Amino acid sequence: MPELPEVEALREFLDEHLTGRVVERVLPLNVSVLKTYDPPLTALEGRPAGATARRGKFLALRIGELYLVTHLARAGWLRWHDTFPAQPPRPSGKSPLALRVVLEGGGGFDLTEAGTQKRLAVYVVHDPEEVPGIARLGPDPLDEDFGRAEFAALLAGERRQLKGFLRDQSVLAGIGNAYSDEILHFARMSPFKLASSLDETQVTHLYEAVRATLREALARTHGVAAGSLKAEKKSGLRVHGRTGEPCPVCGDTVRSVSFADSSLQYCPTCQTQGKPLADRRLSRLLK
Secondary structure, three states: OOHHHHHHHHHHHHHHHHOOOEEEEOOOOOOOHEEOOOOOOOHHOOEEEEEEEEEEEEEEEEOOEEEEEEEEEOOOOEEOOOOOOOOOOOOOOOOOOOEEEEEEEOEEEEEEOOOOOOEEEEEEEEOOHHHHHOOOOOOOOOOOOHHHHHHHHHOOOOEEHHHHHHHHHOOOOOOHHHHHHHHHHHHHHOOOOOOHHHHHHHHHHHHHHHHHHHHHHHOOOOOOOHHHHHHHHHHHHHOOOOOOOOOOOOOOOEEEEEOOOOOOEEHHHHHHOOOEEOOOOOOOOOO
């Protein structure tokens, strides 16, 4: 799933390649991705693109006086094309193509989604805050005014485990499954540690881990072409997606806990005092 660093890199890429271009056509190839119908997609045609904004994992493309907002979900992506074939694509339930934006003068981009679980979402709105998912977002963890005190206030009274706390978009916008694993590895904390159990020193350490992990990922993705962002993300991950590999910090074997529709990765030595976590929901440390 694209998370804050990758979506921010896409925003930078679109600012460079899309701003000032005029939308010629918008082709919906999978109507299930459209979550709004008024204004229609055709209202974007003939309008110039302005700056692109990011809200958590959402991209908000300014087009004329409207916004084309998208959430790429788990398997969605934005693919830029300098040129398109003369023959437009045909809608197909088996194709990963969901939406195509064609620009005057040639080229544009596709929104695609792999797999059978179709969760990619597209909205046409007058204001990004009209999108329910954006309206519910918590603070951006890299905002200049999001300090340690604000982070501590979010943790106060929080009864969930750290993994779930970090992934909740209404708490912190933009962190998903991969970077929550990376943050907790950086902080040397168990994903199942209760958020409310952190002392003041641990709160500071976790806050610094959030900022450092995301900033490091942003630095790696800065200037990377849209087509290379997925590979760049994977290459920079220390534990997520690396089950069975050695931890780059201590050399212990990275382990995994599987859930119904996701999994987490961690290092026992770095994060759980050398004890493996039971591979089941709401696991406790094995005795």
